[in-house]
Amino acid sequence: MSRGQSGRIWLLIICIAIGVAARVCVGSFTGTVARALADQARPLLGADIEVVANQPLTAEQRAALSELMPTGARTLDELGLVTMALASRSRHAAVVEVLGVERGYPLFGELRVAVDEAGRSPGPAKALTAGSRSVYVQRELLARLAAHVGDPLTLGATQLTIAGILVEDPGLGANPFVLGPRVLVDAATLVSTGLAGPGARVRHLTMIATADPLQGEGVANALRTRWKLPERSATGFGGRVESGPGIAIRTARQSQESVARVFDRLGDYLRLVSLIALLLGGIGVASLVRGFVAERLDAIATLQVLGAPLGRIMGMLFIQAGIIGLAGGLLGGTVGAGVENLMVVLLQGELPAADHHSLDLGAFAWGMILALSVTVVFAALPVIEISGMKPLAVLRGDQSPPRSRLLALAWGVLAIALFTALAVAESHSLTVGSMLIASLVLGGGTTWLVGGAGLAALARVHLPSFGLRHGLANLARPGFRPHAAVVTISLASLLFSTLAVYQESLQHELGEPYRADLPSLFAIDIQPDQREEFKGFLAKEFAMHEVSMAPLVLARFRGLASPASAATAPAAGHEGDGDRASRDREQRLSWREKLGADERLVAGQWMDDRGDRVEASLEKRYAERIGAHLGDLMTYDIQGVCIEATVTSIRAVRWASLRPNFLVLLSPHALRDAPQTWIAALPTLPPEARTAVQARLAERFPTVSTFDVSEAAARIGSMVSRIALAIRFIGLFSLAAGVMVLIGIALSTARERRADAALLKVLGAGRWTLVLSLLAEFGALGGLAGILGQAEAIPLAWALTSRFDLPLSIPLSVLCALALAVALVCAAAGLVACIRVLRVPPLAVLRDG
């Protein structure tokens, strides 16, 4: 085997390996991120899975639970109810959420309590035992009841003692209280109060911790299937289940849904990108194999004349392709796993679960399957084409032996079917998968035509310098397939720049500069008459002038009716695939005079508050979920008063801003007089200031609760910027695949190029002329591909950003720079591919051919 040939086999392997590496890397990385997210979500819910039931679980249900429980899972029962708490000393009463827990609470995170009312020197909750008759309460309750640690607290008819305040309670994270502050008590003590007796509105919680955070979702789904539960169940007063069999299942992941969903989609998208990178590599395989076969046509024809059946020769070629595919798969899998490990190392600190990270064997195996199928399919095309070959025609020196068009067509149909199947498998969606392949075929075809016209035009450009002109003329070299190179490079640069645009938007949306004005503290339960005082206090004491406040009105969603379907039956209307369970549930309403900074209208018009009509503005995804459209009538019950509101606008909301935003906004005039509380978002503060502000607010406004969200904001932000790094890696993979294909296509004409270079040297060309010619040829090719790729990136980026609810901004200068960069990269790649050709001694012109 000659050096040139072994080089080409390596190139074949690399073409395949790049796509596989991208795929394995994406597979393992999304797995790692998913696990990290799930892990982070655990303490928010206090479990991986929460089973909420209105009745104690039946023996049958318990059996089902233990049957479906994976090994290593732990469970813990809790009892929740809403009741009045009375402070015997002050005679103040307040609504509280009581949670009765068993030994072992909480499953995740740490429970820390303090005797000190300011929360200093917290420690473990020692008094949470059956005989202690003690409770721990949220600090806000002390203020509301004018009570202190050590005071008696009456629940029902039982008198208990306040043993301390809750400083850290993992279960509180998922839902900051709605009905009242939490009272944590030992389960046996709660039972002894009689409040949880038969007929009481109690919720029975079974908290489940699985060994691996990623198991939670699967177990939850199995349970839902077993009990025929919807994914989301409405919970009503006191968190009781208000739909179906009175049982509901929540997972930790659901409590971080918006973030999780973004990463899921990102994973789908990156998987598809790596599939495309693999298909690009496949084009490289096809051109390399075509060159390989073309050079061996003579030998193949001679073998045929000597009696070897063509079928056997083709079989040999297929086996070789298979071996190369496997080698590419192995190499790619190894590199992908390596890169993924590198990314995980870079992400250390961002990914708390990174330590229990291991190679994803599933992703590796899938990568091998992809490698094998793509290599064999793409190698098949040039091999099939020679099946119509007449050996005599070849030996006569016929330059273009007849090729089998029918077989090639059959190949095309089969290949498209196979790739569609792969894309469907990768995207978990028939529509997305087939759309992807359809748009690849369509876009590739268009690029082929436009690129072909562009190449023909470039080849005819008369530049004054001979080297440059010769380079451009070479774009029309017979046997050279610059079309294929233009299509692959433009696709690769399309992926790269789309990823760049997307990453830009993401970064812009959630990255550093934006985070600078994220809120760090939230305050809830501000009474309407406290608003001005609250604002004034912050302005005076802390010079905080930009406190954003929003009203909150609790209502019950009674129904949705479409004027088109006439009937106004509650909880009927157009059901669609909407979430029936969200009917009749508690809904937080709000109002604002004008659209907030984190919102933009995607349909309809912003409400006009001057008339009598009540208008509603819905968040886009929420509207989709409940199946609401412009013009529909929403009915809400606000403490017995019914309000009908017409949907007049749909909004996209940037939830990640962490500022107060709402699914449903109604006309201000409809809500202004309803019972309400206000929430406030305090601007960014340094950590020391945050604690100080929290302490002062607690002193001054004891009934107002504050939450520190700065850590969540920082976590999301830095995670996003690290994820951006991963996106860039994948973008580079696809560009590398494109470059490999370019090199492969360039090398398929190496023989002709050698001959030309030798001749030019004989005719007086210096090395620089030859280099210039190569640079012109591949630079022009790359420039054309780059421009086409950037032009195609605009609609794709638009589709992508709208899917992710990001505003589209087309960075024209970035796209131009990218097109230029693609041209330079191609020029360099072409030069590297052909530099050996330039070393041909001029004497070669007298030899061979």
Next chain:
Amino acid sequence: MTRAVLEVEGLGKRYATQAGELDVLSGVSFRVDAGESVAVTGPSGSGKSTLLGLIAGLDSPSSGRILVEEQDLAGMSDSALATFRGRRMGFIFQSFRLLPTLSAEENVRVPLELSGVPDARQRARLWLDQVGLSGRGSHLPSRLSGGEQQRVALARALAPRPALIFADEPTGNLDSRTGKEMADLLFSLVVDQGATLILVTHEERLAARAGRIIVLRDGQLVSDSRSAAGVH
């Protein structure tokens, strides 16, 4: 007295092969005056092409000396050699060797442009006329017959007005009639130009048209004689 355009002294070329050292040429010496036409003949494998390659500076000899227009090729760099070839030498090959991506006219222009001749376009057209291909200038090589391609190659070789024309089996890929037409054109134009022709061929009929015949056998010069045709 006539000026020597080419002087070859004790030329040898040795290749290292798997079977050991192989002397492809050894002890070859001769001198060619301006305006001569010399045929180099000998059986296949006797070293004709190797000799041509060495005197055109396409490869370097293992021993001996080559002077072209009194310049020693051994003292020139690769790029100086390339420039020198482009200006002073023209080449015609058995398999034509046109650049497949350039039109006939552009092919003729290649050596002119490489050596910076200002009116390359007109000169190329003129030479295409001379070889009887006026009107075919815009055609790509793939659309020309073998004979036509070789005429384009002839125009390309002659266009820079070189002192030396090298032709390696110029009729080898042509049928006998086209081959004869080609030879007629070659000799008449070379003579017109007053250029020196080094013609490698194993065809005796063609060799006989040159003024002088050098015969190689196993890498050695075995005969150097003037023919009747050599009197112009």
